[in-house]
Amino acid sequence: METTELNKQVSAWKARLGPDLVILGHHYQRDEVIQFADFRGDSLQLARDAVRTDARYIVFCGVHFMAETAAILAKPGQTVLIPDVEAGCFLADRADLPLVEAAWRDLGRVLDVEREVMPVTYINSAAVLKAFCGQHGGMVCTSANAGKVLARALAERPRVLFFPDQHLGRNTARRMGIPPEEVLLWDPRRPLGGHDPERIRQARLFLWPGWCYVHTRFRPEHVRAWRERDPDVRILVHPECTEEVVALADEVGSTSYIIRRVEESPPGTKWAIGTEFNLVHRLAREHPEQFIFSLSDEPHYCRTMNLITLEKLARVLEGLVNGVLVNPVVVPPEVAEPARRALERMLEI
Ligand code: 13P
Ligand code: SF4
Helix, strand or coil: CHHHCCCCCHHHHHHHHHHHHEEEEECCCHHHEEEEEEEECCCCHHHHHHHCCCCCEEECCCCCHHHHHHHHCCCCCCCEEEECCCCCCHHHHHHHHHHHHHHHHHHHHCCCCCHHEEEEEECCCHHHHHHHHHHCCCCCEECCCCHHHHHHHHHHHHEEEEEEHHHHHHEEEEEEEECCCHEEEECCCCCHHCCHHHHHHHEEEECEEEECCCCCCCHHHEEEEEEEEEEECCEEEECCCCCCHHHHHHHHHHHHHHHHHHHHHCCCEEEEEEECHHHHHHHHHHHCCCCEEECCCCCCCCCCCCHCHHHHHHHHHHHHHHHCCCCCCCCCCHHHHHHHHHHHHHHHH
């Protein structure tokens, strides 16, 4: 079907489903998809939207862990669907339950983990890891609230095991004033994460060695090149970028923060933005009164976010009008229940 035809069809199916349907869209989605989102947001906002909606069907245009989060928070009788089940998250896949459990056991050889270590998972993680946090008194965080969540976690227990994104963890620790010598990178393939017991006892934050391949492509030389080209340009980056890039940037924040900063800035403001290109490109289009560029010369797209296309969204809606559930996202209750506890602790903060 041609795009205009597909647009008409999706609008018609949406209208037919009325209040039974809500479409949630992450800011990194393609324009052809995000135009149909009832709510757009970063991962924190979308988790909140998922809690608030009463729609029977929540179609999640984003990556799998986001749809899973919505399914965990959904009310009885609500169904979450994702247009492409292959839309995973490279960063989320850097940690799995057996390795995290092994790290927990290892830490338990040195510390009284249940009293001395709080597990905190970035929302970019599988439901079983959120459940692990819920089972051990821990919580979830997003890039928008990592500082607040880590502060709460460290107020309750003296140490935190943070997974899977080392960069978000390190950047947040730096902003909180945690000295680098109290931050330990954990190597899950080595006994005791590659550290001796004394070093473990001195640490306050254990970081899992995960990373996002989109955000770690922004390099310090990109920042320096912009500064040389134009001293007035403001460098605005996502906290999944490396510590070196964040240290050189003017501002750092979640996707919603990036949008807010552009929206509240006067005409003529110049930005070089270090995040996914669909968002940077949309901001540039929506704000022609400002100068908005990607921090790097080449555009960095999230491959899996881009797997969600208008055609696949249309297939899900067509299924719903015909009473067929295409790609429902189901989290078994024994995982959903503890995962919800960890998410609710975050939402309370
Ligand atoms: P946000 O929390 O800013 O939405 O980021 C999610 C993400 O996947 C960034 O790569
Ligand atoms: Fe995951 Fe990175 Fe894509 Fe975000 S941009 S969804 S962290 S792979």
